[in-house]
Amino acid sequence: MADVITLGWRERLALPTLGIPLLKAKLDTGARSSSLHVDALEHFERDGETWLRFAVNVGGRHRVAVVCESRALDRRAVTDTGGRRTMRWFIRTEVCLAGDRFEVDINLTDRRHMLFPMLLGRTALQGRFAVDPALSYSQPRPVMAGNMGVS
Numbered sequence: 001m002a003d004v005i006t007l008g009w010r011e012r013l014a015l016p017t018l019g020i021p022l023l024k025a026k027l028d029t030g031a032r033s034s035s036l037h038v039d040a041l042e043h044f045e046r047d048g049e050t051w052l053r054f055a056v057n058v059g060g061r062h063r064v065a066v067v068c069e070s071r072a073l074d075r076r077a078v079t080d081t082g083g084r085r086t087m088r089w090f091i092r093t094e095v096c097l098a099g100d101r102f103e104v105d106i107n108l109t110d111r112r113h114m115l116f117p118m119l120l121g122r123t124a125l126q127g128r129f130a131v132d133p134a135l136s137y138s139q140p141r142p143v144m145a146g147n148m149g150v151s
Contacts, residue, residue, distance in 0.1 A: 004128065005098045008135030010116065014096040014142035018068040020058055022141060024116050025097075027131045031121035033078060033090075034104050037111030039065065041089065043072060052089055054108055057117070078107055095124070096142040102128065 013025050015036075038054035045051070050072040055065040070091040077085045088107040095104045097120075104124040111117060125131065132138075 004130050005100070006130045006132050006135070006138070007098060008138040009131060009133045010136050011097060011139055012137060012141050013118070013120070015093055016096055017094045018056065018070065019066050020056055020068070023056075023058060023118050025118035025120045026116040027120050027125060027129075029122045029125065029131055031119055032123055034106045034121045034124050035109050035111060035119045036106050037114070037117040038108045041108055043089065052091060052108065073105060078109075095120075098129065098139045100128065
């Protein structure tokens with residue numbers, strides 16, 4: 001495990017395929033799947049496949065809604081920390097974190113009452129990162145140069 005990078009319990013990441021240059025995420029080894037807070041989620045058909053259109057709010061005090069589209073990966077039941085099961089849409093998208101780029105399956109849900117718009121679960125972390133709960137924002141902000149016009 002010498003190649004494993006140690007991260008804090010919260011970090012900044014980017015979702016370049018969705019056009020999201022910076023997002024705060026809670027890293028949660030107790031959660032199996034990763035979740036992203038979205039607004040105005042709708043599904044539609046494109047070329048015989050199910051696609052999803054949704055908005056993700058980015059930025060600090062002056063939040064901006066980024067409208068995203070992604071092919072639906074699946075729709076399945078997810079059990080939250082309160083033991084409630086809900087059906088959620090999943091997408092597969094690229095994550096940039098700690099200088100690494102990798103694909104992650106993410107479920108889309110309402111996290112407006114949570115402190116972080118994204119939760120990165122153990123399936124995304126496994127074999128790639130270790131989490132030290134004593135650390136927080138241990139990595140530099142992701143750099144998306146050449147991808148999305150972000151400097």
